Amino acid sequence: MPAKKLGRSTVKFASPPIIVGTGTVVGPVEGKGPLASDFDVVLPDHAYGERTPEKSETKILEQAAKIAIERAKIEKSMVDYYMAGDLLNQIISAGYSARQLSIPYFGLYGACSTCAMSLALAGMVIDGGFADYVLVACSSHYQTAERQYRYPIELNIQRKTTSQYTVTGAGAAVLASSGTGPKLTHATVGKVVDLGLKDVHDMGGAMAPAAADTLLTHFADTGRGPKDYDLILTGDLASFGSEMLKELVRDNGVELGANYRDCGLMLFDTKSQHVGAGGSGCACSAVVTFGHVLKEMEKGTYKNVLLVATGALMSPLSCQQGESIPCVAHAVVIEA
Amino acid sequence: MPAKKLGRSTVKFASPPIIVGTGTVVGPVEGKGPLASDFDVVLPDHAYGERTPEKSETKILEQAAKIAIERAKIEKSMVDYYMAGDLLNQIISAGYSARQLSIPYFGLYGACSTCAMSLALAGMVIDGGFADYVLVACSSHYQTAERQYRYPIELNIQRKTTSQYTVTGAGAAVLASSGTGPKLTHATVGKVVDLGLKDVHDMGGAMAPAAADTLLTHFADTGRGPKDYDLILTGDLASFGSEMLKELVRDNGVELGANYRDCGLMLFDTKSQHVGAGGSGCACSAVVTFGHVLKEMEKGTYKNVLLVATGALMSPLSCQQGESIPCVAHAVVIEA
Numbered sequence: 213m214p215a216k217k218l219g220r221s222t223v224k225f226a227s228p229p230i231i232v233g234t235g236t237v238v239g240p241v242e243g244k245g246p247l248a249s250d251f252d253v254v255l256p257d258h259a260y261g262e263r264t265p266e267k268s269e270t271k272i273l274e275q276a277a278k279i280a281i282e283r284a285k286i287e288k289s290m291v292d293y294y295m296a297g298d299l300l301n302q303i304i305s306a307g308y309s310a311r312q313l314s315i316p317y318f319g320l321y322g323a324c325s326t327c328a329m330s331l332a333l334a335g336m337v338i339d340g341g342f343a344d345y346v347l348v349a350c351s352s353h354y355q356t357a358e359r360q361y362r363y364p365i366e367l368n369i370q371r372k373t374t375s376q377y378t379v380t381g382a383g384a385a386v387l388a389s390s391g392t393g394p395k396l397t398h399a400t401v402g403k404v405v406d407l408g409l410k411d412v413h414d415m416g417g418a419m420a421p422a423a424a425d426t427l428l429t430h431f432a433d434t435g436r437g438p439k440d441y442d443l444i445l446t447g448d449l450a451s452f453g454s455e456m457l458k459e460l461v462r463d464n465g466v467e468l469g470a471n472y473r474d475c476g477l478m479l480f481d482t483k484s485q486h487v488g489a490g491g492s493g494c495a496c497s498a499v500v501t502f503g504h505v506l507k508e509m510e511k512g513t514y515k516n517v518l519l520v521a522t523g524a525l526m527s528p529l530s531c532q533q534g535e536s537i538p539c540v541a542h543a544v545v546i547e548a
Numbered sequence: 549m550p551a552k553k554l555g556r557s558t559v560k561f562a563s564p565p566i567i568v569g570t571g572t573v574v575g576p577v578e579g580k581g582p583l584a585s586d587f588d589v590v591l592p593d594h595a596y597g598e599r600t601p602e603k604s605e606t607k608i609l610e611q612a613a614k615i616a617i618e619r620a621k622i623e624k625s626m627v628d629y630y631m632a633g634d635l636l637n638q639i640i641s642a643g644y645s646a647r648q649l650s651i652p653y654f655g656l657y658g659a660c661s662t663c664a665m666s667l668a669l670a671g672m673v674i675d676g677g678f679a680d681y682v683l684v685a686c687s688s689h690y691q692t693a694e695r696q697y698r699y700p701i702e703l704n705i706q707r708k709t710t711s712q713y714t715v716t717g718a719g720a721a722v723l724a725s726s727g728t729g730p731k732l733t734h735a736t737v738g739k740v741v742d743l744g745l746k747d748v749h750d751m752g753g754a755m756a757p758a759a760a761d762t763l764l765t766h767f768a769d770t771g772r773g774p775k776d777y778d779l780i781l782t783g784d785l786a787s788f789g790s791e792m793l794k795e796l797v798r799d800n801g802v803e804l805g806a807n808y809r810d811c812g813l814m815l816f817d818t819k820s821q822h823v824g825a826g827g828s829g830c831a832c833s834a835v836v837t838f839g840h841v842l843k844e845m846e847k848g849t850y851k852n853v854l855l856v857a858t859g860a861l862m863s864p865l866s867c868q869q870g871e872s873i874p875c876v877a878h879a880v881v882i883e884a
Contacts, residue, residue: 213680214628214674214677214678214679214680214725215677216676216677216678217628217678217679220652221652223678226677263869264869266865266866266869267869292550292553293737297657300863300865301637301638301863301864301865302637302657302659302861302862302863302866303657303861304861304862304863304865304866304871306657307740307861307862307874307876308861308866308871308874310739310740310861310874310876311740311741311742311874314739314740315739316556316557316737316738316739317737317738317739317740317876318656318658318665318669318737319656319657319658319665319861319876320654320655320656320657321633321638321639321642321655321656321657322654322655323638329654329655333654333669333673336672336673336676336678337669337672337676338550339676340552340672340673340675340676340677340678341550341551341552341562341676342550342552342553342559342672342676343550343553344549344550389550401629401652401653401654402652402653403646403650403651403652403653404643404646404647404650404653405647406647525638525639525640525643525644525646525655526638526640526643527636527637527638527640528637529602529636529637529640530602530638530640530644533599533600533602533603535640535644538643538644538646538647540643540646540653540655
């Protein structure tokens with residue numbers, strides 16, 4: 213067994229990396245939600261002065277990254293690596309933002325699990341002695357994701373009850389080998405889980421089994437349970453997926469109680485805002501975690517948070533070819 | 549400066565991870581090239597019994613991964629992490645292969661630089677104490693890449709002199725914390741470089757500046773030069789890009805001599821095979837390195853190899869929107 217590993221899939225950092233700065237940018241709909249005041253920038257509209265939504269997504273990712281570096285009180289040149297990802301083909305938002313930042317770059321693809329995946333890898337790279345500062349970031353955009361994955365937004369297609377709303381936003385964080393702030397103590401890396409579901413309008417349902425697998429693995433590897441955390445947070449299972457997760461883990465003897473919440477449900481007022489079953493997208497867990505949760509940890513509301521970010525790894529083409537939706541979930545523990 | 553870092557972008561592993569097993573699968577055109585006898589499997593045709601080329605690409609990636617695990621003489625359950633990537637939207641070849649392998653999974657996107665990027669990250673994760681075995685793999689496929697990035701192959705569009713041929717193939721390797729075999733000693737992580745080139749039919753030209761940047765950074769960080777390596781290998785700059793690389797580094801006082809070669813030129817007989825300026829794709833550097841170069845190292849032909857794999861990070865959409873091609877190159881040192 214490797215020195216820093218617990219069980220099949222979990223690592224425990226010897227010197228837990230510190231989150232020393234964060235940056236969050238959200239779109240106009242997120243800016244009318246219950247967490248609005250927690251974000252650094254709220255966009256006036258989806259375009260944000262750019263000619264295409266893809267260019268607007270790159271712009272907000274870059275902006276979130278720059279805010280995180282500023283808050284960390286370091287220079288860009290001190291950042292050892294930039295680890296980023298998004299939902300777009302060839303993760304162009306990450307690639308073009310890396311061009312502007314000019315920091316040695318690792319491109320990651322974990323769909324909506326990217327936030328937790330990047331934290332896990334950044335933690336290993338820092339605790340392994342390869343970096344003092346790693347910048348992690350991810351983004352999504354309602355308009356870019358809808359037209360890539362589903363329909364042109366101009367068609368105004370009627371949505372299903374299980375449809376989710378892709379979050380427009382970007383979240384970034386600087387992790388450091390030393391400093392003050394919340395610490396990354398553990399990471400559980402997920403396997404790809406696919407129960408054969410094929411409905412691209414029910415991402416929460418497709419991803420819930422992956423979340424259950426990673427959550428149960430995390431508890432088995434660490435010997436912990438739901439009561440060991442003030443907050444257990446899934447990324448974007450939304451209303452149906454999070455109920456499904458509760459049932460799936462209950463079948464395995466684990467009860468998720470009031471300390472379980474989903475970022476996709478926290479970010480919006482799902483009753484009054486037209487976001488279907490809740491939010492989704494890479495930015496969903498990133499802005500809620502880096503914007504809201506870390507602020508609450510600073511206030512003392514939470515001491516010990518388990519973030520389980522889920523991602524659906526299909527492409528429109530693989531769905532057209534009759535494939536089901538492979539999903540993954542990565543988990544990280546953040547301690548105040 | 550972090551304990552294991554040299555200069556801006558290079559890491560030196562304290563206990564260099566060992567490459568304990570590899571697997572390579574190539575397509576029918578690669579199977580008629582000069583390195584054919586070095587590969588584990590040569591496909592009879594591009595379809596390989598599957599209904600779509602995308603399914604065929606997933607199949608060869610999975611096959612290469614399984615061969616690498618077998619050669620490493622370990623069980624699949626002993627592999628701590630699977631790190632993989634490919635060129636397709638949402639890296640579906642990697643995602644679906646991860647579903648079949650059921651190993652904790654990190655999805656990577658570095659376009660054709662993925663091979664070196666995955667080696668760099670796997671090295672950090674193993675040397676950092678988080679894994680005993682990491683499986684890295686990547687794939688590309690002539691038919692899937694052409695129709696995604698350029699034109700439907702049925703159109704038989706006339707190609708430009710600078711056009712390259714996407715390699716059909718997959719390469720995988722198991723890295724371990726101990727064992728016998730070639731060692732991964734250093735990794736230099738690249739920045740995104742974009743000189744404003746926009747011709748998607750000249751990938752080698754677009755990527756050469758990124759290769760030059762990483763190569764010069766590697767030499768500056770390590771205090772080494774071209775003479776310190778028996779072989780300096782670029783991934784897929786092909787005939788025009790590799791000439792451009794030589795000129796770019798010459799302008800900086802570095803002369804690349806007979807020990808410099810390009811995987812895209814080694815894999816084919818560019819005179820008799822219709823592959824344009826040479827090979828490209830994630831699989832290009834992976835099959836040449838894992839199939840050919842490591843075998844030559846075993847024979848004693850090479851002792852010290854520097855692999856610089858380059859990737860072009862644009863998408864068809866970003867090109868349509870007038871963006872130029874952002875490129876990246878990652879380098880790793882393999883010692884016999």
